[in-house]
Amino acid sequence: MTATMRPSPSACPACAAAPAAEALAERALKPTQIALSLPTIHCSACISKIERGLNAHPGVRSARVNLTLKRASIDAAPEVSAEELRALVEGLGFEAHELDGASLGATATDRAGRDLLMRLAVAGFASMNVMLLSVSVWSGAEDATRDMFHWISAAITLPAIAFSGQPFFRNAWAALSKGRLNMDVPITLAIVLAIFTSLWETVLSGEHAYFDAALALTFFLLAGRYLDHRTRAIARSAAEELTALEVPRATRLRDGVEEQVNIAELRVGDLILVRPGGRMPVDGEIVNGTSELDRSLLTGETLPVFAGEGQVVSAGEVNLTGPLTIRATAVGADTSLHRMADLVAIAESGRSRYTSLADKAAKLYAPGVHILSALSFVGWYLYTWDMRTALNIAAAVLIITCPCALGLAVPAVTTAASGRLFRRGMLIKHETALERLAQVDTVVFDKTGTLTTGTPQLTNLAGLPRAAVECALALAEGSSHPLARAITAAARDAGFAASELSDVTEVPGYGTRALLNGQEVRLGRASWTGAAPLAETASFLKIGDQAPVAFVFADNLRPGAAEAVEALKSSGKTVILMSGDTTPAVEAQATRLGIPQWMAEALPADKSARIQALSSEGAHVLMVGDGLNDTAALAAAHVSISPATALDAARVASDIVLLGNDLAPIATACETAQSATRRIRENFRIATIYNVIAVPLAVAGLATPLIAALAMSLSSITVSLNALRLR
Amino acid sequence: MNILTYLIPISLVLGGVGLVAFIYTVRSNQYDDPEGDSRRILSDEWDDHPKP
Numbered sequence: 038m039t040a041t042m043r044p045s046p047s048a049c050p051a052c053a054a055a056p057a058a059e060a061l062a063e064r065a066l067k068p069t070q071i072a073l074s075l076p077t078i079h080c081s082a083c084i085s086k087i088e089r090g091l092n093a094h095p096g097v098r099s100a101r102v103n104l105t106l107k108r109a110s111i112d113a114a115p116e117v118s119a120e121e122l123r124a125l126v127e128g129l130g131f132e133a134h135e136l137d138g139a140s141l142g143a144t145a146t147d148r149a150g151r152d153l154l155m156r157l158a159v160a161g162f163a164s165m166n167v168m169l170l171s172v173s174v175w176s177g178a179e180d181a182t183r184d185m186f187h188w189i190s191a192a193i194t195l196p197a198i199a200f201s202g203q204p205f206f207r208n209a210w211a212a213l214s215k216g217r218l219n220m221d222v223p224i225t226l227a228i229v230l231a232i233f234t235s236l237w238e239t240v241l242s243g244e245h246a247y248f249d250a251a252l253a254l255t256f257f258l259l260a261g262r263y264l265d266h267r268t269r270a271i272a273r274s275a276a277e278e279l280t281a282l283e284v285p286r287a288t289r290l291r292d293g294v295e296e297q298v299n300i301a302e303l304r305v306g307d308l309i310l311v312r313p314g315g316r317m318p319v320d321g322e323i324v325n326g327t328s329e330l331d332r333s334l335l336t337g338e339t340l341p342v343f344a345g346e347g348q349v350v351s352a353g354e355v356n357l358t359g360p361l362t363i364r365a366t367a368v369g370a371d372t373s374l375h376r377m378a379d380l381v382a383i384a385e386s387g388r389s390r391y392t393s394l395a396d397k398a399a400k401l402y403a404p405g406v407h408i409l410s411a412l413s414f415v416g417w418y419l420y421t422w423d424m425r426t427a428l429n430i431a432a433a434v435l436i437i438t439c440p441c442a443l444g445l446a447v448p449a450v451t452t453a454a455s456g457r458l459f460r461r462g463m464l465i466k467h468e469t470a471l472e473r474l475a476q477v478d479t480v481v482f483d484k485t486g487t488l489t490t491g492t493p494q495l496t497n498l499a500g501l502p503r504a505a506v507e508c509a510l511a512l513a514e515g516s517s518h519p520l521a522r523a524i525t526a527a528a529r530d531a532g533f534a535a536s537e538l539s540d541v542t543e544v545p546g547y548g549t550r551a552l553l554n555g556q557e558v559r560l561g562r563a564s565w566t567g568a569a570p571l572a573e574t575a576s577f578l579k580i581g582d583q584a585p586v587a588f589v590f591a592d593n594l595r596p597g598a599a600e601a602v603e604a605l606k607s608s609g610k611t612v613i614l615m616s617g618d619t620t621p622a623v624e625a626q627a628t629r630l631g632i633p634q635w636m637a638e639a640l641p642a643d644k645s646a647r648i649q650a651l652s653s654e655g656a657h658v659l660m661v662g663d664g665l666n667d668t669a670a671l672a673a674a675h676v677s678i679s680p681a682t683a684l685d686a687a688r689v690a691s692d693i694v695l696l697g698n699d700l701a702p703i704a705t706a707c708e709t710a711q712s713a714t715r716r717i718r719e720n721f722r723i724a725t726i727y728n729v730i731a732v733p734l735a736v737a738g739l740a741t742p743l744i745a746a747l748a749m750s751l752s753s754i755t756v757s758l759n760a761l762r763l764r
Numbered sequence: 765m766n767i768l769t770y771l772i773p774i775s776l777v778l779g780g781v782g783l784v785a786f787i788y789t790v791r792s793n794q795y796d797d798p799e800g801d802s803r804r805i806l807s808d809e810w811d812d813h814p815k816p
């Protein structure tokens with residue numbers, strides 16, 4: 038049953054498109070739909086290769102690759118798993134990731150976008166036809182011919198405006214019913230008044246009808262709305278794809294049998310197996326196994342903590358060495374991860390509401406236009422005592438001052454700037470993020486996971502005895518613990534060979550031990566090797582009865598971190614480092630990057646309090662962070678950026694998402710934002726200049742529909758061209 | 765001026781055809797993947813017989 042079979046309340050064919058889109062969305066949400074993200078596809082050969090490969094699979098009913106979204110949507114039999122198809126595509130030589138259908142559902146069809154596009158098309162079609170008729174009127178059609186042309190124009194304009202103008206009428210009504218004014222009120226008033234006076238003129242065989250102006254106005258404004266909508270839809274769809282990449286699945290143990298389930302199906306009391314490298318899906322208590330936990334996303338600490346039976350774990354922590362079985366104590370919205378949302382809500386309520394440039398302009402502009410138009414109506418009525426002349430002039434004033442260029446001024450610039458930044462790997466999520474980014478004078482960085490990659494690097498290799506390094510290499514080779522991997526990489530690069538060991542065993546949660554010439558050697562935690570713990574991240578090697586040797590680690594810097602900090606400092610911004618990590622670790626990174634101000638061992642509340650303090654001193658703070666402990670700070674800051682590797686909660690709280698691994702685009706983004714804001718202001722000025730020239734003509738009663746059409750088109754085109762100059 | 769009796773309806777009909785064609789393209793999802801579609805046309809996969 039298709040949607041078009043349902044009775045449609047609207048008479049026009051275009052209105053019937055909306056339910057059709059709805060039906061499409063329903064179809065896209067069917068459970069057997071599998072979506073894969075294919076970030077590396079780029080040509081027609083890729084498309085046909087992947088489609089042929091997928092269609093050859095017996096369980097696949099149909100597969101279609103979308104090159105624009107770099108995504109494949111597959112209609113498959115229920116028994117086919119996404120993992121199977123992902124492996125199939127990887128086998129064809131393309132990178133593929135599974136996407137979570139539920140978080141993706143909303144982007145399947147962009148209903149509002151289609152709706153706007155349809156209205157834009159109708160307005161465009163109608164304005165072209167009416168413009169043709171108007172040109173013949175302006176070039177001298179008279180009497181009956183002119184009247185006929187006016188009547189035909191009216192017949193086209195009335196239904197076209199009734200359909201296309203709805204977004205403005207609805208917004209204007211919403212604002213008026215709350216007793217406020219917005220940009221849509223003068224627009225609606227101008228359109229309605231123009232049509233009303235034009236009809237009146239047509240009935241009386243008058244000379245001036247503004248049908249073409251009313252339609253051109255609707256068309257230009259809808260074009261602005263559509264650009265605006267598209268920019269936001271692209272950002273939203275990319276943000277949703279990031280979320281969809283983390284397929285929420287967990288391994289549940291039921292009567293000793295493992296099963297893969299969706300996180301939403303987990304209940305309190307369920308036993309869940311978390312393998313090394315996996316993230317805790319829920320809050321819980323460890324019932325079996327020992328391991329180490331990486332809690333850096335939650336606290337900013339880089340030092341792994343020991344995890345043993347009976348210990349409490351929180352959702353979001355990463356299991357490092359041994360498999361753990363946990364009993365769920367809180368699931369879904371009750372987990373500590375979600376409770377953090379309360380902190381964010383508090384921070385957001387404290388955030389000073391930013392008024393966008395467009396809103397500021399509208400606040401000045403809307404009352405001004407109404408007063409001007411009313412004054413010219415009253416003035417002309419008192420002067421001539423003729424209702425028709427006065428109303429005509431009032432309508433002309435409204436049409437000429439109507440914010441055609443103003444409606445395009447902001448969307449044209451933000452579309453150009455967002456597109457430019459998107460190509461450099463930045464996703465602008467919030468509509469006013471660019472304007473706020475332009476004002477930034479203080480930049481606060483989080484350390485772990487933001488300035489650093491979160492993967493450790495061995496720092497004291499040169500000062501270690503050769504025998505110790507060779508022994509440690511042999512022990513570390515077999516382990517997948519991040520510290521062991523760092524030792525392996527550093528020792529191999531320096532050309533060390535592993536010494537001969539026997540009986541190498543990994544003790545999850547503690548380290549690795551083996552026998553060297555009959556002596557026991559251990560590499561692992563301080564307590565397990567009998568060493569005194571250090572403040573930095575360190576691993577210890579104990580050979581026999583000798584004193585333990587410390588291997589000290591520092592976090593790897595993210596590529597572009599040094600450049601970004603340097604560029605921000607040289608453009609005169611204050612750079613601050615704020616981390617939940619220990620003082621020596623934070624101090625070391627701060628000196629390495631040349632950041633004079635830093636703050637260590639900061640709790641989430643400390644971070645957001647510090648940012649609020651900075652803001653109350655008048656600073657415009659840009660917060661760059663990735664962890665759960667940064668979420669409140671991200672929400673409290675004037676504008677915020679988080680990397681794509683950040684936790685979902687942090688990405689939601691931030692205005693801009695950094696898609697690549699590189700931090701360098703942050704500095705250039707600030708410059709782009711500043712030039713974008715400059716262009717917006719320029720656009721407002723251009724629009725004002727056109728008004729300053731045309732308004733006196735309108736008030737003096739000299740405006741003709743030709744002048745109105747010229748002023749409107751010229752200002753809109755100049756404004757759009759000016760937006761494209763953006764570098 | 766009698767020519768107007770033909771020309772005006774013709775121009776309106778032509779414009780209407782354009783509008784209907786546009787509405788058809790939007791409703792049949794032809795703007796979902798502009799980049800892919802511009803390349804699919806270069807593929808010779810379904811040259812001999814149409815895609816079933």
